[in-house]
Amino acid sequence: MDDAIASIDIPGINKLKSGKVREVFDLGEQLLIFATDRISAFDYILPTLIPKKGEILTQLSIFWFNATKDIIDNHFVTDDVDSYPEAVQEFKDVLRGRSMLVKKAELIEIECVARGYIAGSAWTEYEKTGIVGGVAFNNLKKGDKLPSTLFTPATKSFSGHDINISFEEMKKTVPEKDAEFVKNKTIELYNFAHNYALERGIVLADTKFEFGRLDDKIILIDEIFTPDSSRFWDKALYDKERLLIAFDKQFVRDYLLSTDWDRNSEPPKLPLDIVEKTVERYKEALKRLTHS
Ligand SMILES: Nc1ncnc2c1ncn2[C@@H]1O[C@H](COP(=O)(O)OP(=O)(O)OP(=O)(O)O)[C@@H](O)[C@H]1O
Ligand SMILES: [Mg+2]
CATH class of the missing domain: 3.30.470.20 (ATP-grasp fold, B domain)
Structure with a gap:
């Protein structure tokens, strides 16, 4: 799929961490948290990306940080890329929608x-x-x-x-x-x-x-x-x-279980229809939770 993002490097900025899904950059008193389109299942990062997943997860997190701020303060500062530090401005088109600036704790x-x-x-x-x-x-x-x-x-x-x-x-x-x-x-x-x-x-x-x-x-x-x-x-x-259907990853898990993958080696690629159905699930979760 065309516009999916696997990873990001920002020259001159130290990457603190590359998790299964997100990359964290150190900006001194702040961090820049970037969500890629990587997806994991059964503790493996899969070789196939889920386009828009990083954006949807970022939007969901921001929605909830805002909705819960009266319960407890949180680290969110902004996701407005124009107000990000100068050092990352060059990358703002990639950062837009799928990153947030947070206070380092x-x-x-x-x-x-x-x-x-x-x-x-x-x-x-x-x-x-x-x-x-x-x-x-x-x-x-x-x-x-x-x-x-x-x-x-x-x-x-x-x-x-x-x-x-x-x-x-x-x-x-x-x-x-x-x-x-x-x-x-x-x-x-x-x-x-x-x-x-x-x-x-x-x-x-x-x-x-x-x-x-x-x-x-x-x-x-x-x-x-x-x-x-x-x-x-x-x-x-x-x-x-009484079905316990994992809202987002059920198609992915079901597909992987239908293959002969032993869950102990490199996982197989996902077919396009599984990717498409999974993108739809993420979109549906965002829609249900944030469009009232
Ligand atoms: N405001 C913050 N201050 C300091 N560290 C933070 C802050 N917010 C998140 N982190 C850290 O950033 C990291 C995010 O990494 P990420 O979740 O991508 O990888 P992970 O937790 O190592 O692995 P996994 O992919 O299994 O979640 C975590 O180590 C988290 O503790
Ligand atoms: Mg984590």
Whole structure:
């Protein structure tokens, strides 16, 4: 596909990080976060791009940063490329729509996860132990709504798989007062967005936040409530048939599972119709959530 973007380099600007999807540039007190059109599945970056994905994820994050700013301050500064620093002006046509300028914060190195439904690593843990986030439950089925929102922190590991930890363990590395603060904000943010999305036909099953410290305050950083940081399900299919359809990547996953790929080697390319259907899903998520 023609205008999809795989990566970006800005000569003279230090790239702090190249994640599975985003690239982060260091501008001193600020960072420039750039979303490419890369897509990952089963922990691999796929060799095929999804045109517009980077723009849609950026627009979603910005929408939510604005919608939640009364709950907690966040790192967003601007996405108006004309007001970006001089050093990156030359690249503003590529940056437009798929980047944001943010305040650089000191990372709190915990993935703050809120879960309203049981899925993913929480389901795996529950199947083994009957416990999720330190709470024991009886007879839960995969995808069930939990009686109340759970906070299940995790640490990032080098392998790419996050490791779930208890709140008590989290308090060994994060001061108690701060740990309580981010836990409460995580639950409050999730509950707010869950209710909002539900009215628009999306079940926000769980989500992940990162927080950072800036000027003695804790602020929300990274990306929020995008399909890359959250599990989105289609509400109609969930209500009707209890289908846990990954709103964005289901066609991609289904396709990969239909091939003979062993999930332990370079993944195959996606056919054009899978790419097109996936682009439509991202557009649909953006439309449902941001067009009222
Ligand atoms: N305001 C901020 N201040 C400091 N660091 C930030 C800020 N916002 C985001 N970050 C960091 O920028 C990085 C974004 O990287 P990105 O999410 O693309 O890759 P990743 O988390 O390493 O991998 P993955 O692709 O699995 O998410 C993260 O390390 C995140 O903690
Ligand atoms: Mg990340």
